[in-house]
Amino acid sequence: MNTDSPVESQLECELPEPSDGNLFVSAYPPFSSWKSGRLSRLEKVLLTPPQHGHDVPLGLYVHTPFCLQRCQFCYYRSIANPTTETLESYVDAVLEEFRLYGESPALTGRRPSFAYFGGGTPALLSPHQMKRLFGGIQSVFPWTDIQEVTFECSPKTATRDRLEVLREAGVTRISMGVQQMNDSVLQQSGRVHLVDDVARAYDEIRRNDFDVLNLDLIAGLVGETEQSFFDSLRDVVLMAPDSITFYQLEIPANTPLFRAVHDGQIESLANWDEKRSRLSRAYDLLEGDGYSLRSAYAVVKDSSRHRFLYQDMQYHGCDLLGTGLASFSYLAGVHYQNVAVLRTYQEMVTAGRLPYHRGYVLSDEERMVREFILQMKLGTVKTAYFQTKFGVNVAERFAQPLQRFSDAEWLSVSDDAITLTRQGLLRVDRLLSAFYLPEHRELTYW
Ligand SMILES: C[S@@+](CC[C@H](N)C(=O)[O-])C[C@H]1O[C@@H](n2cnc3c(N)ncnc32)[C@H](O)[C@@H]1O
Ligand code: SF4
Secondary structure (H helix, E strand, O other): OOOOOHHHHHHHHHOOOOOOEOOOOOOOOOHHHOEEOOOHHHHHHHHOOOOOOOOOOEEEEEEEOEEOOOOOOOOOOOEEOOOHHHHHHHHHHHHHHHHHHHOOOOOOOOOOOEEEEEEOOHHHOOHHHHHHHHHHHHHHOOOOOOOEEEEEEOOOOOOHHHHHHHHHHOOOEEEEEEEOOOHHHHHHOOOOOOHHHHHHHHHHHHHOOOOEEEEEEEEOOOOOOHHHHHHHHHHHHHHOOOEEEEEEOOEOOOOHHHHHHHOOOOOOOOOHHHHHHHHHHHHHHHHHOOOEEOOOOEEEOOOOOOOOHHHHHHHOOOEEEEEOOOOEEEEOOEEEEEOOOHHHHHHHHHOOOOOEEEEEEOOHHHHHHHHHHHHHOOOEEEHHHHHHHHOOOHHHHOHHHHHHHHHOOOEEEOOOEEEEOHHHHHOHHHHHHHHOOHHHHOOOOO
């Protein structure tokens, strides 16, 4: 049943919601507008020491592109079941990349505010490889001022020996991909773990007393029903994680799921209305259980303790040094991305070259748009922030799309802030292109 108002229905047509492809926005301008080749502006940025008094926080991202097995739905850059030698040589390459950055005047002596180890599954590294990685990174960028260190795990890789190394190294936040607490759904998604593995891993993580334990869930997986989704949610709530990140299933073109859907092998999948309605009810239930919604995607138990610093800082324009295969960075207003072929990545760093292959130099206006759309994902955009930082009144600058979305009751605009409603938040990634500069609106994301 479609209960949209006429304004909503019209907007739904103007902002088509494709059944497949990627919808989640992580960068602006879209990757497809980034130019290949060397970036002279980036080379200049790296040679310029930060100006005193204009210190921008620095975050580190390290990508580990390996998993025990590839999930049917996953679009992340990842290789299944790597050998020990592959992992060893990958750690060598990442440390070489850090060493190269350590020589750059723009970064020398800077102390990161956060570090994020994502994947793939970084917890696939052995305890010894983890120690090597942390030691090598810290010898270039000491963690003396670090406020948050996140490490992604999967249930099968969250083992006692690894977790002890992570705790010892100063990891504050573990994020584990659970997806759903239902064996049949997990198996149909090609997950390598079952529900029992989650319970074991959860207890093991809790034993090590990390500040934050986050669980990732997906709404709309193959085999999921309304009933199974909420049964699964009940089991997650009983574990009492500090935060839960929710994704709505996307069907990106590079996944086995995409092929299965197009070959007619999948009988039924929840549509976007159903995914939103499940998440909306889930957020209501979680709010009743003492959680609060901190963004379009996450609920937290205690917003003062369970922070997503890596997100908040990026959304407010910090520098991000992304290392590893296919990682992207944002340094002094230059976005750029590493090569996505493992051999090329390793050959480039071994030859003493930074392994990026494409990038984009943002104008002041593009930086403003970038922060605006990223902050929309948090549910509230403070207008004074943009006035002070960019000299722009965003309520006036974006008056037209804001009015349309306000008519659809997806957001409201006051003197101080733009605030998304629940329905606005649940479809926020689709709304963002309306705020892009005209030349970026029609581009494909990748
Ligand atoms: C890098 S993985 C997390 C850690 C670990 N690899 C795991 O899966 O347990 C990041 C998260 O992205 C989400 N994700 C991956 N593919 C997705 C898709 N097609 N649609 C929605 N969410 C997706 C999953 O919830 C996953 O936990
Ligand atoms: S969801 Fe996680 S475990 Fe599955 S393939 Fe993607 S990165 Fe690997």
